[in-house]
Amino acid sequence: xxxxDIITKKRDGDExxxxxxxxxxxxxxxxxxxxxxxSAWTMAIFFQGMTARETTDLTLAIVDSxxxxxxxxxxxxxxxxxxxxxxxxxxxxxxxxxxxxxGLPVGxxxxxxxxxxxxxxxxxxxxxGYRCDLTTSEFLSxxxxxxxVLTGQTADLAPxxxxxxxxxxxxxxxxxxxxxxxxxxxxIIAAGAQAIVLDVKIGLGAFMRKETDAHILATRxxxxxxxxxxxxxxxxxxxxxxxxxxxxxxxxxxxxxxxLQGGGPADFRKHCLEVAIxxxxxxxxxxxxxxxxxxxxxxxxxxxxxxxxxELVAAQGGDVSFIDHPEKLPTAPLIETIPAPRSGxxxxxxxxxxxxxxxxxxxxxxxxxxxxxxxxxxVVHHKVGNHVESGAPLFTIHANSTASLEAARIRLLExxxxxxxxxxxxxxxxxxxx
Numbered sequence: 001x002x003x004x005d006i007i008t009k010k011r012d013g014d015e016x017x018x019x020x021x022x023x024x025x026x027x028x029x030x031x032x033x034x035x036x037x038x039s040a041w042t043m044a045i046f047f048q049g050m051t052a053r054e055t056t057d058l059t060l061a062i063v064d065s066x067x068x069x070x071x072x073x074x075x076x077x078x079x080x081x082x083x084x085x086x087x088x089x090x091x092x093x094x095x096x097x098x099x100x101x102x103g104l105p106v107g108x109x110x111x112x113x114x115x116x117x118x119x120x121x122x123x124x125x126x127x128x129g130y131r132c133d134l135t136t137s138e139f140l141s142x143x144x145x146x147x148x149v150l151t152g153q154t155a156d157l158a159p160x161x162x163x164x165x166x167x168x169x170x171x172x173x174x175x176x177x178x179x180x181x182x183x184x185x186x187x188i189i190a191a192g193a194q195a196i197v198l199d200v201k202i203g204l205g206a207f208m209r210k211e212t213d214a215h216i217l218a219t220r221x222x223x224x225x226x227x228x229x230x231x232x233x234x235x236x237x238x239x240x241x242x243x244x245x246x247x248x249x250x251x252x253x254x255x256x257x258x259x260l261q262g263g264g265p266a267d268f269r270k271h272c273l274e275v276a277i278x279x280x281x282x283x284x285x286x287x288x289x290x291x292x293x294x295x296x297x298x299x300x301x302x303x304x305x306x307x308x309x310x311e312l313v314a315a316q317g318g319d320v321s322f323i324d325h326p327e328k329l330p331t332a333p334l335i336e337t338i339p340a341p342r343s344g345x346x347x348x349x350x351x352x353x354x355x356x357x358x359x360x361x362x363x364x365x366x367x368x369x370x371x372x373x374x375x376x377x378x379v380v381h382h383k384v385g386n387h388v389e390s391g392a393p394l395f396t397i398h399a400n401s402t403a404s405l406e407a408a409r410i411r412l413l414e415x416x417x418x419x420x421x422x423x424x425x426x427x428x429x430x431x432x433x434x
Contacts, residue, residue, distance in 0.1 A: 021058050025061040042167065052223065062183075066156050067190070069192035071192035075107075077194050079282065080196050082184050084184065092108065093252070093253065094260055096150060097312060098308075107192065109191045115207075118248075125372075134154065150312060161186045165183055181217060181221045196282075198222070201237055204348075205241070238429070240426055243268055243271060245379050257309075260300070331398075338394050339390075343390040345385065345386070346418065349417075356411075360411075384425060385425035
């Protein structure tokens, strides 16, 4: 077989065999197939798509590119949640400590920013010393000891996904159902979680703009999980506006801390609560939503979720003083609050524009080797449906230069659309796939 023939076949819309997919993934993982051919292949998949069978074969080929963890050797059941990416989505930082504090171990291997979507690892690296490069033995040991791990993929687990993930970010091939599904599910399967809640985003700030496409993606991922012997369900959640208020790495860590301590934005709290409830049920910790809800409320009220987050940071080398005193986290040199230019109801806060603005401020990557400024970002003070008076704070920009601050101000004003008439708030969820 030759890589170019496989690229040509997919370019022309033909279905790849299991052997062809395995050949390509193995060759790319070993460095025998170069980035430029992998880029052509992912672009062909982007335009031509893949069948359910091809997507499953791609997922399992990525899993087979490395080791697969068996978490049953250290815990009875481990769960995981994964988001398909969003703007202001710091859910992992809150949900996983809460679920772990309820007695259900959580072992997660997360990713970095992808396109305008923020990355969990980038957020956690706002905390000085925090390690995202745990070895397999360290992962297993920490899961056994404290019941919570949040790290990046090890070189041994699904290495093909690590390479493809970085490549997709800079080749405009992120928004592809088979590539998203195989990336998400390969990481989860390789990391060994037995039960998975998938948070599939829909809207302007999501890779899936349409509910029908998001439902297809969710269904595909749940099917892959079951074929791999895992329990899974998916929540379809809104991403037309940022989740919570903060968008940007250190700013999102601060908001997650506020939420774990009983505060935080109302929409973000409710979102985290629903994801945590579903994890507790799917992981077999309880059978009904009311009991799961009380468990989560208690974990917040008694401070156990916050304590578990501190344990996580300490276990992975982070300086706990930075989360005990969040004002010590990276702070941008320029901070400016922009007032509302008029009175009225907010009819749109375009999540993609907000996410792209944070990338342009330095909070994301234009190229896969780019460094990230953890201090920059945006705080959006309102939600769709809110009535805002002229001159009231609309958003706050955290920037590292006057030029980037001014460019952000212009773009963010464009992201906010107004109506003279009342506007309904956006829903948090659109349904689920089980």
